[in-house]
Amino acid sequence: MTQQLKVSVGQYSDKGRKEINQDFYGFYKPPEPQLSTKGIAFAMADGISSSDVSQIASETAVKCFLDDYFCTSDAWSVRHSAHRVLAATNSWLHTQSNNSQFRFDKDKGYVCTLSAMVFKSTTAHIFHVGDTRIYRLQNNALEQLTKDHRLWVSQDKSYLSRALGTGTELELDYQLMPLNCGDIFILATDGVYEHTDARCIISAIKQNSNNLNDAAKIIVKTAFDQGSPDNLTLQIIRVDSLPQLNTNELHQQIDELPFPHILEAREQFDGYTILREVHATSRSHVYLAQDSETNAQVIIKTPSIDLRNDPKYLERFLMEEWIARRINNAHVLKAGLQTRKRNFIYTVTEFIEGQTLTQWLIDNPQPDLETIRGIVEQIARGLRALHRMEILHQDLKPDNIMIDSSGTVKIIDFGSARVAGIVEASVDGEYNDILGTALYTAPEYFLGEGGSQRSDLYSLAVITYHMISREFPYGTQVAKARTAASQRRLSYHSVLDDERETPAWVDETLRKALHPNPYKRYEELSEFLYDLRQPNKAFLSKTRPPLIERSPVAFWQSTSLILSIIIVILLIK
Template sequence: MATDSGMQVAGPREGLPAPRLRVSVGQYSDRGQKPCNQDFAGYRLPPEPRLSLKGLAFAMADGVSSSDVSQIASETAVTSFLDDYFCTSEAWSVRSAAEKVLAATNAWLYGQNRRGPYRYERDRGYVCTLSALVLKAATAHLVHVGDTRIYRLREAGLEQLTHDHRLWMDHGRSCLSRALGAEALVEIDYQALPLKVGDTFILATDGVYEHIPTGELVACIQSQQADLDNAARCLIREALARGSDDNLSIQIIRVDALPKHPALPLQQEIDRLPLPPLLEPGQSLDGYIVVRALHASSRSHVYLAVDDVSGCRLVLKLPSTDLRDEDGYLERLLMEEWIARRVNGGHVVKAAPRSRERNYLYTVAEYVEGQTLAQWLKDHPKPELETVRNLLEQVAKGLYSLHRMEILHQDIRPENLMIDTRGTVKILDFGSARVAGIAEASAMTSRSDRPGTALYMAPEYFLGEVGTIRSDLYSVGVLAYHLLSGRFPYGNQVARTRTAADQRRLVYRSVLDDERAIPVWVDETLRRAVHPNPDRRYQELSEFIHDLRSPNSAYLNKTRPPLIERHPVRFWQGVAAVLAIVVVLLLNQ
């Protein structure tokens, strides 16, 4: 059994500064009648801030009795899950992190089997089942493969949450249909469930659950709430007394307290650091000497500064004087630097090295010498199609870097894209970004105002839906449309839609006109990229970028759109003129 030796398993305590997720845990494992215990179980209860960012993790594995090395597989699966899960990026969702860790574990076990003497007898190699539970904020995340089970005891009702991956044959015989190490690729079951105080989760191997009636299991746990370790031991003894001839393992996890407010990962820094004063050229802030103001708005004050040690030019971003009392705003400001430190890409603005202690609350980023795409567009109002393609390919590369970390930018627009002196495009301003791992631990992104800028925002945001990769893709599609035409595909109508029916009535305005040499298939590519229904857009940015450069065969036979689509105002003006002439002719008869 593996635990975190530096952690305490505890219920509610007096004097805690704020409500947070707390649990009580009991566990026990016994080899039973077998010569070797092929079960393995463990848990990690990390302190803050990792508790809020990654949660609490529990795992149980069961080896197959036909294998002499299955106990190694079980121990490896549990310890690698508990160790590696907490080493994954804090930006990742629980599901993504858990699935990547288990995929790596499965690959290692499968590789051991392929190199060993049992490459053609998987039931004799490094094979095991695994069920894991991660409790994060107010949600339980379950990942599962095999026939180890997870139950939930809520009030007096016991519910099996996992499905046994077993294939039943004749005469009551069965075998595992899914297990770690059995195949090169493994399918992992996942589900997320809301938590309530008092919820009790039970992880158990078949040596336990096949021999204890539901009523007795519930009664035992409810009668020994003060000592869950003893409850686990009693249940093991009862299963043995009822004839269990397998290894026996059980974990019992009771939720004692839930956080009343969403966790703020950067709250400690917000509480510790005072807000800086507004700066003037020549003033110094923590060793950064201000050169000049770059930008000032109701949201922030941005300065060009020089590091007095390294001599590097950097960008300081200070909180707005109007919004300094809002914790949510201050967290989003610091989140920009938090994101920039975790994203590695040549088309994303980087955070400056944190080489000194800060005495005030602000952010520091690299200085990109150049101009925003909005400024560039004023000097190049009608860029060539090839130039637009090159710009968008760089934007897409920057978004790939973000999306790999499960981060949505949500505010792609010309003002948030920098072009440096070498022509490299870099994405900046992550104030509207949605980080999957943080969103699970915090309601920071569910604020009343919508992310981004209305003309570039995907229609689903106006229905209150959570964005996806296709939402960022929509913004890139609108950006391409605007660069090629100076217009927007639906004018300003998207921001006025409030229902799905409103969005179905949106009419795409062709990007084609009589002054620009744009192929019809490019127009069809843009039409799909900015479709109001995300399910009818491209599924990946790479598809859109490819079709923007290489004609999609489905679009090659398309004809030029009619005038009513290309210039609806001009069309109806023409209709009105014709009708006016007809009226005049009729009056003169």
């Protein structure tokens, strides 16, 4: 049986010697499949004593984090999801203060500290702002994992230098660390940790290992007895088991469903009528089918018979539909409607009546530059939709671009895609295989490095270059350059020649987008698209002739004026 992530949690909070409790805390463990794709979340917030509304900030921060984090896309990484949620919470708290009588005194507004953790797969993700603390108990020693954001102005006086709600921008500490069975994490407000010591905490947890709530209560009571004047809140989290295998929905399909047989035309299959085979390769079998309920035509893809024992292949195979369900963009392949239970492993996507970009280039061997720009811009819109979800395509090429009968361009085939959220959920780590087609694959992949959005930009630039010239910017040399030194020796072949009317600035745009070093390419797709339509200012400055060539008269007039001024100054002296 596949082992899941399991934790034991103990927690306790008390207002202590104050009139109200401005602390707030909580955790949420979702059922599968979210347990694997999003993990378990914990959060603790501490209001500031100078504010009468800080308890509202604390409660809002914790509730929003625990609620909204699990509403973010499971394609997003933990860091991206949490930061988006906390940034939105920070903005709301700051706005509340600005719209109230506290707008001129932030210390009395909607402000709080926050420490939060997400356990996903075998990794702990830690988010922190303020002076609430997170500790790890390991090998009978207590280690503080967070840094207090407190500025001391004297030996006994300090104030928070960072907190939720103090400004429009949120500066958040983030770190991650591997989880081990038996690890214990402790979240505590300053009312607890300033009035207890490690020995007390370790002893209470050891003596109450079967009831961590009792351990938390004992530690809080000890801090109170030691004279703590503040609210007191504590959470204790123990890791009881870690996942040994992936338990996400892709693997559940692989484990639970059988493989289909080779399908034939007119055959009834899982509520579909097979119309014809579109193509069959060593990677998959693709069929045009009609949904018996809706009469809509769809594409059904079944896994290769030869690769059915390869779990990585099967995960990538199912990834196409998984991604297509999470992207809603006119330039990205859509998944078919899933209205009934499936009895086999296969994928269903929309049927695009059209042709691949490869075939389109055969039919249109010399497209004009404006047509090329139009196609590239549509591909870029689809790529942006993927990148917003932290998805890299990693195999962008003309065969994976479709142009339908209306001229709409769509990105297809996500079998090589890298999804940040899925990579995080994998206990096996991410795959370092080169999954794309060599001629269109960014050079950094051949160094064994991970890809980035600039890697997809490189592939798009290769497609652009190939549409203009029918050649490739470095020939076949990129795949052979397996060291940084050899990649520095790669020589870009200009797209300009005597037979094509291509502006020189377009060549410079492609040269930059196709640089072997990803950090010397464009940072954003929008920059690349902009420079495809008008000359970059840097290019104009570089290619602009000197003044003596553009206007000799103006040059000598300026020179004469400067010399005259110098002579006058010398005569005066």
